[in-house]
Amino acid sequence: MTQVVDVVVIGGGQAGLAAGYHLRRLGLDFVVLDAQAEPGGAWRHAWDSLHLFSPAAYSSLPGRLMPPQSGETYPTAAHVVSYLTDYERRYGLPVVRSVRVEAVHRDGEFLRVEAGAGSWRARSVISATGTWWRPFLPAVPGRTEFKGTQLHTVEYRRPSDFGGQKVVVVGGGNSGAQIAADLASGTDLTWVTLREPRYLADDIDGRALFDHATARRRALDEGRTDTGGVASLGDIVAVPPVREARDAGRLKAQPMFTRLTATGMEWADGTRANADAIIWCTGFRPALSHLGPLGLRGPRGHIPTSGTQARAEPRLHLLGYGDWTGPASATLIGVGRPAREAARQIAEMLR
Known part of the structure; x- marks a missing residue:
């Protein structure tokens, strides 16, 4: 009916x-x-x-x-x-x-x-x-060849699921930083990002981000100069777990690899590393x-x-x-x- x-x-x-x-x-x-x-x-x-x-x-x-x-x-x-x-x-x-x-x-x-x-x-x-x-997975060469576990942000739940494993977290946004911080203590972590992580100032949270986004929209509607939006401030909000892991030196990002292999990943200079699991924090x-x-x-x-x-x-x-x-x-x-x-x-x- x-x-x-x-x-x-x-x-x-x-x-x-x-x-x-x-x-x-x-x-x-x-x-x-x-x-x-x-x-x-x-x-x-x-x-x-x-x-x-x-x-x-x-x-x-x-x-x-x-x-x-x-x-x-x-x-x-x-x-x-x-x-x-x-x-x-x-x-x-x-x-x-x-x-x-x-x-x-x-x-x-x-x-x-x-x-x-x-x-x-x-x-x-x-x-x-x-x-x-609708999670997004990038078309990285060799992704179908990798024999380990692959999952997206939507499938990740807790660090105990990966205890003692070699885990690669891909992504330099908030999800990537939070999940990397979550895994930094109990796993052999490799955090990979397209560019050096850009943290917002520690005193900035969602209140400031909302105000900034609103000011940008108002400026565009009134024909004024684009302020650049939230992206101009950085990519990662330093919530307490992320801040703690960063300050303790447990969040050190490596550049993005060029391809995956059956057992891990390979960078442009030929360097290789093994991995048991890859978590794609690559957006939606x-x-x-x-x-x-x-x-x-x-x-x-x-x-x-x-x-x-x-x-x-x-x-x-x-x-x-x-x-x-x-x-x-x-x-x-x-x-x-x-x-x-x-x-x-x-x-x-x-x-």
Whole structure:
């Protein structure tokens, strides 16, 4: 049976919940379709030691402050899951699980959302599926020849899984630094990065990053000089575990190898090293395959947008995929503002 609503939100993680909060305040008829069996979005699948970059008060969705976590300045992923679970319940958001959206089609004045559990016709759709479900692996020569274990950030859980092994962590961003710090004591670690790691100043956390991203967006909107965004400050937030490992000399990056062998890796000068496992902390791509039937993909796999609204399909909004869908919109604190603007634009269109 096909159900008809004003808005379908695809994804029940932080971006989907922020959208639902604002849609409810505007009195719209909507449903949130989430492929996961339980609340918490991607945070439920993060590695055990993952911490936020900001204190709880600066990591909140609209309408409700995240409560502090006892004994932690920077909350853990488990604390975020508890917060999102409570947030969904507190505002009575209509989340339907477990519903994996397969495709969105044009259907006259509606967009038709097809899922294994049925279909929905909506006047507008907000896609909030994020990036966690589409990990990126680089095409490194020899990757298929390596006989050891290979996994991506999404599959890493804890250092005890690699006790005493020769482990290579690839990636100079926050995930790479945090996982390398996690493994620095109990394994024979090699941390490999494309360039020398760039740490942000130790007193900078997510609060400053959000302010910087917002200032950049304001400058671009007003035609002023590009400030360079968060990337101009560095690549790695020095959260306490990373700072401790760095200051103890346990985080020393090596340049990127040129190829993998059956037993390890090889650098351009012919140097070789053995490895038991490689953890690719090499980022993600937007999870947008469900929007394929709309034919909207542009350069780098992105859908061109004005704010959150797809330029070639104004009934579609994209939320939480990165700065191209709103400054810092892939963060807890940053997604609230673009979620509010998307909800307001949808309400105006429906009126």
